[in-house]
Amino acid sequence: MTSLRLFASATVPVHPSAAWYLADLGEFRGMQTLYTRQSPQQLEVLRAHALIESAVSSNRIEGVSVAPERLRELWAAPRPLFRDRDEEEVRGYRDTLTWIHEEAERIPLDEVTIKRLHTMARGEIWDAGHYKEKDADILERYPDGRERVRFRTVPAAETPERMALLLADWQLCLDEAWVHPLIALAAFNLDFLCIHPFRDGNGRVSRLLWLLQSYRLGYDVGRFVSLERLVEQNKERYYETLEQSSQGWHEGENDPWPYINFVLSITKAAYREFAERVGGIREPRGAKREQVLREIEQLTARVAGSFTLKELEHTCPGVSRDMVRRVLREQQSAGVVECQGRGPGASWRKRG
Numbered sequence: 001m002t003s004l005r006l007f008a009s010a011t012v013p014v015h016p017s018a019a020w021y022l023a024d025l026g027e028f029r030g031m032q033t034l035y036t037r038q039s040p041q042q043l044e045v046l047r048a049h050a051l052i053e054s055a056v057s058s059n060r061i062e063g064v065s066v067a068p069e070r071l072r073e074l075w076a077a078p079r080p081l082f083r084d085r086d087e088e089e090v091r092g093y094r095d096t097l098t099w100i101h102e103e104a105e106r107i108p109l110d111e112v113t114i115k116r117l118h119t120m121a122r123g124e125i126w127d128a129g130h131y132k133e134k135d136a137d138i139l140e141r142y143p144d145g146r147e148r149v150r151f152r153t154v155p156a157a158e159t160p161e162r163m164a165l166l167l168a169d170w171q172l173c174l175d176e177a178w179v180h181p182l183i184a185l186a187a188f189n190l191d192f193l194c195i196h197p198f199r200d201g202n203g204r205v206s207r208l209l210w211l212l213q214s215y216r217l218g219y220d221v222g223r224f225v226s227l228e229r230l231v232e233q234n235k236e237r238y239y240e241t242l243e244q245s246s247q248g249w250h251e252g253e254n255d256p257w258p259y260i261n262f263v264l265s266i267t268k269a270a271y272r273e274f275a276e277r278v279g280g281i282r283e284p285r286g287a288k289r290e291q292v293l294r295e296i297e298q299l300t301a302r303v304a305g306s307f308t309l310k311e312l313e314h315t316c317p318g319v320s321r322d323m324v325r326r327v328l329r330e331q332q333s334a335g336v337v338e339c340q341g342r343g344p345g346a347s348w349r350k351r352g
Contacts, residue, residue, distance in 0.1 A: 004166065004169045004170060004188055005252075014180070021261065021265060028221070028268070031271075035278050052075070054097055054222075054227070057229040059090050066087050085123070092121050100212050101223055104212055110167060111163060131163070132199045134199070135155050138153060151194070187256050187260060188213065192205075194246050221271050230270055240258075292323065292324055292328070293331075296328070296337065306349040308345055308346065312348075
């Protein structure tokens, strides 16, 4: 039984902390739309930083690291010459992130995608893209050489069936609205880590799935703020909540809320940082003028082909009325648009 399946029953109450996170995330999601419409040029620098931070942090969590001076070379070259496996894996993760950023809406969440994520992030290794062939428990190693089994994962022989069940439960959960989609995302992530389908690289694939599913649900903050960096900064809590929520997982008696609340808290932290960083970035010269011009193009491309001043102002949040009118007059003087009528309710359309 998956943690996701626990929510198939309407009798499972939402944890109070999760409800609080969801309320805040709903507000942040609305803000996300405002900022991405208002300041598209400003976000390019955030997008570039997040890509680098995510690739470095997600691998560093798993003990894979690359010297900072090598990163620029690895990023710039279309086909870099790798000095070691660490460099290959960091570059592979970066390429996988780029694929998700660019194609998220067209990437199905199925076993083919999961195996492709593993192949891209792991590079040219013998079992890349293949489920584990031997049982692989999660071990904790101590400095004195001792080790203990932190969690017994699903046996290799049962892994394909359990992954198929998890993916089926995910789709059913969305179709039947068992629970809020973000709670479902976190529960799915927990189940994936408990199944531990690959010999190695499960943590990295789980974070790629987290990003992909967030995009599919309309929570795009991972495009601008690295979720992986925030997980790395809270690595002790990450492992602690994962261990808490995996106890009793095989019997269907686990408490998923510690890990679910961790995932929600990281997402909220990313949105809070997003708001602070966007607010602190200096707006490029001419950005607001470009925004007005872009909205004029979009409004005149509609079937009616016309718009009013009020409609134009409404599509340009954060741009002053004086700026909107000034750009509109510029376009009128240049013969790009013309006004049909008088007063603020008059229609505007492209000439010709």
